[in-house]
Every structure is written in C-alpha cells, then in structure tokens.
Amino acid sequence: MVLQTIGLTKLYKNNRGARDVSLALMPGDILGLLGPNGSGKTTVMKSCVGLLRPTGGGVAIEGHTVWSGGGSGRSAGKEYEDALRGVGALIEAPSLFDRMTARQNLRLAAAYYPDVTEERIGEVLDIVEMTPYADEKAGGYSLGMRQRLGLALALLNRPRLLVLDEPANGLDIEGMVAIRDIVKAAAAGGAAVLISSHLAHEIELCATHVGIMYDGAVLSLSSMEDILAASPSLEEFFLAELARYRKGGAAA
8 A cells, every 4th residue: 555544634723624534545546636725635635745744643655654643643764754755746836946947956856866867857857848948947937837847846756656736737738638647657657646636627537536525524535437437527426425515414
C-alpha cells in the first residue's frame, strides 16, 4: 500500500476542515477527491504530506508513519524522511523563485535528491512541455506556465506517491489534457496518485476511484467503474450524493 489514512481529522478554530477521512491507495491507483471549494480536499492533502498537523487519526506512506495519535505523534528522523522520500506534491500555488529560470528552479530542488540528474531535469521539462521556456525567468510566466513548472517540480524525484491539488488551475483545454496524460502515465508506471478538483469532468476522465467530499466529510468512496455503472456521469453521481447528504443520509 502506498498511502493509508485512518480516521484522519484536521479541524480549525472555526470547526471547518476534514473529519474522519480513511483512504487507501495502491500502486497504479488514481484517487480523485471531488468537492466544492472548502470541502476539505486541500486539508487532507496537506496532512498527508506533513504540512498540517492532524487533530485526530493517522497517515502512513509505504508503511512509514507520517502522523499517528492525532498528530501529537509525528514520526521523527529517518522514519519521517523515509515516508516522504518518494512523494511529489503540487498543493495550492507552486512555490517558485521568480528571479530564477525554470531550469534553475529545478536544479535547486534537485539538490535535495541524490539521484536526480541534469538529464532528469530535461525530462520533466519535456513532460510538462516547458522546454522552450526553460531558460526564461519564472517571474514572467503566465499562471498556466507556473502551474506546469510546479508539476515538473512534483515529478522531479520520480515519485511513488504523487499528490496534486487542483493541478488544472490556470490551464487551457490543451493544458488540461496534458495534465490528464501525465497523471495516467505516472499511474501506469506504478505510482499512486491523489488528485483533487471541483470539476467532475476532469476527475471522470482520469481517476480510477473517486472520493466525494463535502463539508469536511467523505460522502462516498467508489471505483469509477461502479460510479458509471450506477449513473450516466460522475457529475450526476456527485449531485445525487450531495442531495442524499442534505436530506440526512449517513456519509460513507
């Protein structure tokens, strides 16, 4: 198992966040978290990669503990490093050095990974179709170009767990298709992918499994195959789950 969360909970002072989220990703899985803004998707992702301290539950990556015992038990030293060693993430806006070029940003990140070579930097630039702009300063990039460079950074270490929070933000149709292809290629290569969106169509076209999130809870967790066997589209399935929840149905 690549990623496992058990009862993951992170609540803020306003009582919003994520509640009792249990997920399991195997190699090749693409799990899409689908829900409106504020439904808890980003909170779950940040907790999974160690950026937020949960208030309950636990997280493990490839058998290594990230959090346990409600966040008071964050693993330390080698255990924590081993948990995150094979993770690549793009969460919210990418953190870029605007006075550096795309290639320089990637070289700086590569210093943290002993196996990342100059050849790999060229590969990820090609993957995200940024090679023609590789030696231009990031400060002059459009939103879509910045998103592509953020994705290149996430792919740099050949991650076994790829965590992508709304990766299609700022991209045109061609860019969205490219993101889909990259996600599918990563999964075909054995990575597990956790991806979020508020766009049902985008999740439908790439995910193998879907977690419907609303108001901090996972309303349902199903395979895409089962969803499309029960509903004409993921969008209709989502609306049906939301209507059930609002009528007082129990969340899965």
